[in-house]
Amino acid sequence: MFMIETRRLVLRNMQPSDEEAFVHLTQHQKYQRFYSETDCQPETYRDLHARFIEQANANPRVAYQLAVICKQSEKCIGTVGLRLEDNHQASIGCGLAVEAQGAGLMREAAVALADFGFESLGVHRLYAETIYDNLAATKLCRSLGMRQEAHFHQHRFFKERWWDTVVYAILRHEWEQG
Template identity: 40%
Template sequence: MFTLQTERLILRDFQPGDFEAFFATTNDPEYQQFYAEEEMTRPFWQKIFTHILEGTAETPRASYQLAICLPDGTLIGTGGVRLEDAANQQASFGCAIGRPFWGHGYATEACRTLFDFAFEQLNIHRIYADTKAKNTRARALAEHLGMQLDGILRQTQFFRGEWWDTAIYSILKNEWKSATDKRR
């Protein structure tokens, strides 16, 4: 099983028995506010979960969407990098943590290790992420990771009675390397 270790966390491949714990991390109104209602149903997450499990068996492997766990085994969320365009070494990235575990720096810690892995082992040139422009916590995470705002796409989705802008962030391999060198 693919595993990465950080100071306080274990990042590992999802296992079939993880679904309930994974689904439970999404069950909070603050977590859900930036997702459309239909993206918050059990069938929706079941489909995502099946897709994640299929990704662990791919060869060559393009997706590392990992479970984020505490050392006692509690599954607190997920973080992942996905190779979207191999020829141009472009990967997308996403992270989500259950509401009880926000505010501890767990997402930042997990994603730093994921970025090290993506840039050093997968030879990615650029990692990008998109989030709702109003999702200030997701934007703060991107900024803690040293990502830059590529731009705002206006009114890309309509749900919960309003139009939502999308913020696109990215970081390049050389930017990650110089930020990492400064931290050491």
């Protein structure tokens, strides 16, 4: 099984036993602020969970959507993902249970996965796209040394309004210097 270990976390392939925790973290009102109502349905996340398990068996593997396991509690507290694209590009994304937020755990997970992407997968450019109003996500991107490359005005429509999105990115040599 694929696994990355940090000081406080284990990042590993999603397992069937992670489904309940994964769906649970996505159902919190704070988590759902930046997703459409249809994207927030429990069944949508059950389907995603199954897809993440399938993706782990792909050859070649292009998606690493991993469960974030807290070493202390041994519980799944979130997910972090790296998706490979053409030209040595990759996107990164994450989600963390509300009760685990504020302790730097998501940054720890993102650093470990970015290190893996740059060092082991040969990623040249790592980027993240998020809703502009998602202050936790934009703060995380900046803490990783990513710079804002784009700001798309009224780019996504859900919850009966238009939302701006932003793209943050970092190049491998910037990561290595960082």
